Amino acid sequence: MKSVMFTGDSITDVGRARPVGDRAGNLGDSYVANIFVQTWARDPEANVKIMNTATSGDTSRMLRARFESEVLAYPADYLFIMIGVNDCWREFEDPIFAHSAPSVDEYRENMEYMIKGALDIGSKPVLVSPYFLELYKEDPMRAKCDVLNGVLRELAKKYSLHYIDVQSVFDDYISKVSSYVVSGDRVHPKAIGKQIIAQTILESPAWAEVMKK
Secondary structure (H helix, E strand, O other): OEEEEEEEOHHHHOOOOOOOEOOOOOOOOOHHHHHHHHHHHHOOOOOEEEEEOOOOOOOHHHHHHOHHHHHOOOOOOEEEEEOOHHHHHHHHHOHHHHOOOOOHHHHHHHHHHHHHHHHHOOOEEEEEOOOOOOOOOOOHHHHHHHHHHHHHHHHHHHHOOEEEOHHHHHHHHHOOOOHHHOEOOOOOEOHHHHHHHHHHHHOOHHHHHHHOO
């Protein structure tokens, strides 16, 4: 049986069980639950175990700090990492906290540390883009998010990893309808937003590799 871990922040957490969500009912109510349901709806003989170790509020720095004890402690064949929106949000939500937000350089260091850590134990990382539901690319938070995604593309190329561009999929969607259909705060997804993330992952080459028998 193949094992797949999802980790990250509140977009992925959404009430998952502690210390790890690892079956129906305790994966939480994020896009991970959508992926779980749709995987078995499509294939009743799916031979894959899905887990969730995301924690709401995490920046890349915070995920790195718990990476060995809370993520790598549950070895998986594939590790989907979706982190970065709080690296942006912390910088712009309140001037009091702006100085503590991870810089782009630190984000790169944190991501590379986690990539190497996963590879060292034989787990294949898959990098999933953070996103901000704003089409105006000069918006400071959107601009930083785009820079972080540039970092992920570079790292995916360097380590020959899959990169899943959720931001571009959302851009296309909210060019047709209000972002409020997807999210009330342009970050945390409503039901449609969760499905868009799940669908993007399920249709990716990375997931095709996971499901290859």
